[in-house]
Amino acid sequence: MLKTLQQQIADATASARPLQIRGGGSKAAWLRPLAGEPLASLDIGGWRGIVDYAPTELVITVKAGTPLAELYAVLAAERQMLACESPCLNAQATVGGTLATAWAGPRRPYAGGVRDQVLGISMINGNGELLRFGGRVMKNVAGFDVSRLMVGSHGSLGLIVEASLKVWPCPAAELTLQFEMHEADAILQLNRWAGLPLPLSASHWRSGVLHIRLSGAEAAIQAARRQLGGEVCQDGARLWQTLSEEIGPPASHLNANQDLWRLSLPPHTPPWPELPCMQVEWGGGLRWLGLRPDQSHRLITLASAANGHARLWQATDSGPRPGQPPSAASLALHRRIKSAFDPAGIFNPGILFEGV
Numbered sequence: 002m003l004k005t006l007q008q009q010i011a012d013a014t015a016s017a018r019p020l021q022i023r024g025g026g027s028k029a030a031w032l033r034p035l036a037g038e039p040l041a042s043l044d045i046g047g048w049r050g051i052v053d054y055a056p057t058e059l060v061i062t063v064k065a066g067t068p069l070a071e072l073y074a075v076l077a078a079e080r081q082m083l084a085c086e087s088p089c090l091n092a093q094a095t096v097g098g099t100l101a102t103a104w105a106g107p108r109r110p111y112a113g114g115v116r117d118q119v120l121g122i123s124m125i126n127g128n129g130e131l132l133r134f135g136g137r138v139m140k141n142v143a144g145f146d147v148s149r150l151m152v153g154s155h156g157s158l159g160l161i162v163e164a165s166l167k168v169w170p171c172p173a174a175e176l177t178l179q180f181e182m183h184e185a186d187a188i189l190q191l192n193r194w195a196g197l198p199l200p201l202s203a204s205h206w207r208s209g210v211l212h213i214r215l216s217g218a219e220a221a222i223q224a225a226r227r228q229l230g231g232e233v234c235q236d237g238a239r240l241w242q243t244l245s246e247e248i249g250p251p252a253s254h255l256n257a258n259q260d261l262w263r264l265s266l267p268p269h270t271p272p273w274p275e276l277p278c279m280q281v282e283w284g285g286g287l288r289w290l291g292l293r294p295d296q297s298h299r300l301i302t303l304a305s306a307a308n309g310h311a312r313l314w315q316a317t318d319s320g321p322r323p324g325q326p327p328s329a330a331s332l333a334l335h336r337r338i339k340s341a342f343d344p345a346g347i348f349n350p351g352i353l354f355e356g357v
Contacts, residue, residue: 002048003131003162009043010160011129014345022156022349024066027093028102032155035351045097048162051075060120062165065097072096076168084112084169086203088245097161103153106245107203107214110268110283112169115152122148123163127343136165150338156349157357158342172202172216177237178229180211184272187211188285192269195284199225205244206281214241249289249314250279259291260316262300266309273303289314301325327354 013020021040048066055061056079063072070089076082086106087099094104100122103115121135135148151161182190187206194201194213202216212234215222226233234240255261268285272278276296280289292300294317304311304325311325327335335357339346351357 003125006043006045006048006160006162007125007129007131010125010127010347013041013043013347014127014129017345017347019347019350022101022160024095024098025068025090025093027090027095028098028104032102032352035349040350043160045160045162046095049095052163056081056168059168059170060165061168062121062163063096064163065095065100065161067096068092069094069096069099077171080171081168082171083118083166085109085115085118086112086245087115088248090246090248096164100152100161100164101154101156107205107241107282110286111202116149118167119148119152119164120167121165122151122161124151124159124161126159127345127347131162132159155352157339157353159348174219174222175202175214175216175237176222176226177212177214177234177240178226178231179234180213180231181209182206182211183209184278184281187281188268188270188272191281191284194229195268199229201284203241204282204284205241207250207279212237212240244282250291252315254279255291255315258293258317260294260297261314262290262292262297263312263314264288264290264300264304264309265312266304266307270307270309276300276303332357 010020019035019040020043021035022043022045024045045066048064049071050064050067051072052062052064054075059081061072061076068089069087070092072083073089086108087104088094088106098104100115100119105114119135121133123131123133125131135146151158180190184206190211191204200215200217200221201213203214205212213229214237215225249261249263264287266286266288268283270285276290276292276299278288279291281287290300297313301311332354335354339357
């Protein structure tokens, strides 16, 4: 199958015919629309399976079309996990799509993002060449880390075909606590707790209730529980699984005329009274807002001033919406990297930025 994919890519480059990379299709609704649609499809979904797994070395190598749920099942049998806790999205999410979008779950700020779990990647560039970067062990040769560059590139640089990932032992115990508090108090508490030696592994605030998860040794969890107080959530495991798969607040929480925005901010950023959050995650670093279209300019201004980024996640209609543009220096760098890996510009055109 690799030879077929290489030839398909080489032919597309020769004819300057753009390609849309597709795995399980689980994230299509949330990605930026591609330029020049309809595009020819480059389907990686059939390229699946575990290549190598060494539980004692905490490393697994897997093909990009492998469903994430399948990977999780293999790891769970050895009481191990992928620490970034990426969602399976109704068992449709693939390893390649998860890497390409850098889609992480509740454990992300405490155990690292998707990029932090990658040891090595095999990919096909715009010339149809199969390239390998990184390795299959914890210690690799130092240098420019192309493997991690591919994570979050949304398939704009090449086709990920295989990845070696670092895995973690599952925690010995976990406990979820809940607290009733307003948004501002939740953000203050999360930042204060982040500076303490607590076994935090997830946080989530919505509708006046803050949930936190503690993971680790039973003695450490019980000590943290006595220190923090709060009420024990009896079904914590199901709660975090549900929150991970939801991807933001449910649509039922939005008013008919509201757009849904996703904000990445420094965790200590105080809330904006005129633009209250619907949901706060990742220790305060990920926030969701429901806003009228006429409020978007104000949100982008505030996010930029806070050294954060605002992204329109779901619009109420198909009308034009302003986005937070990249800086000139960032855009120039993206274009240079794109031209090095994909000189003909065939991979997922426009998926990151217009004209890239």
